[in-house]
Amino acid sequence: MSFRAQPLIRFEARIEVGHRPGILDPQGGVIERALPALGYGNVSHVRVGKSIRLAVEAPDEAAARAQVEEMCRRLLANPVIEDFSIEIFSAETV
Amino acid sequence: MSFRAQPLIRFEARIEVGHRPGILDPQGGVIERALPALGYGNVSHVRVGKSIRLAVEAPDEAAARAQVEEMCRRLLANPVIEDFSIEIFSAETV
Numbered sequence: 001m002s003f004r005a006q007p008l009i010r011f012e013a014r015i016e017v018g019h020r021p022g023i024l025d026p027q028g029g030v031i032e033r034a035l036p037a038l039g040y041g042n043v044s045h046v047r048v049g050k051s052i053r054l055a056v057e058a059p060d061e062a063a064a065r066a067q068v069e070e071m072c073r074r075l076l077a078n079p080v081i082e083d084f085s086i087e088i089f090s091a092e093t094v
Numbered sequence: 095m096s097f098r099a100q101p102l103i104r105f106e107a108r109i110e111v112g113h114r115p116g117i118l119d120p121q122g123g124v125i126e127r128a129l130p131a132l133g134y135g136n137v138s139h140v141r142v143g144k145s146i147r148l149a150v151e152a153p154d155e156a157a158a159r160a161q162v163e164e165m166c167r168r169l170l171a172n173p174v175i176e177d178f179s180i181e182i183f184s185a186e187t188v
Contacts (some may be wrong), residue, residue: 008136009135016145031146031169038164042102051110051145052125057136071134075125 008057010091011064017084018049033066052076054093064088102151104185105158111171111178112143146170148187151187 019025027048035043058064065088070088113119120143129137150160158180171178 006173016146018145028146032148034169035165038165038169040150040161042161043148043165044188045147047147049145049147052142053112053143054126054157055139056134057116062101063186067134067136071129071132071137075128075132 006059008059009061009064010055010057011061012089012091013052013054013056013064014050014066014087014089015054015072015076015084016049016084017052017072018047020081020083021067023081026077049082061088061090098167100153103155103158104134104149104151104154105155106155106185107146107150107158107162108183109146109148109162109166109170109178110143110182111146111166111176112141113152114177117175132156144170155182 025047028046031048032044032046035041035046054068056064056067058067058078065086068086068088073079079087119141122140125142126140129140131134141157148162150158150161152161159180162180162182166178167169167173
């Protein structure tokens, strides 16, 4: 087995953290109740979550995605009440 | 000119609201400073924004997008310090 360092690639991650179905979303409720008075009575199902963008250096996209998933479970999301989805974009070689 | 009602289609919108470049992002800074202690020293450029999902009924996708853009400028984002991007997905006919 060789321990030669693999070149690292910089990936950009876009993470969306939202409430799990059935979990109360007070911020979404406030927006939804404000909309009709502004003339937007045709809007419903407003849900407000977090959008996190970050850059991560990893040998390949699978490694980048695995690390971002782990970070979501440990730090960025609360798995009891929140769902998350991850998109990975490749940027440039570091 | 005819006033016959056009059939309405239900669209889903995904809105990402983030800080404009150069605007301080304290929440992103806190996360970025916490990551090395958890073993994630290879992460940088952390930015935290809002992700808003909603349903809107409109005659076509262009009308749905125009309305969501107007809602972002008037209510959902603060154009002085925030940028927003909008994705529209068609759901089903109402």
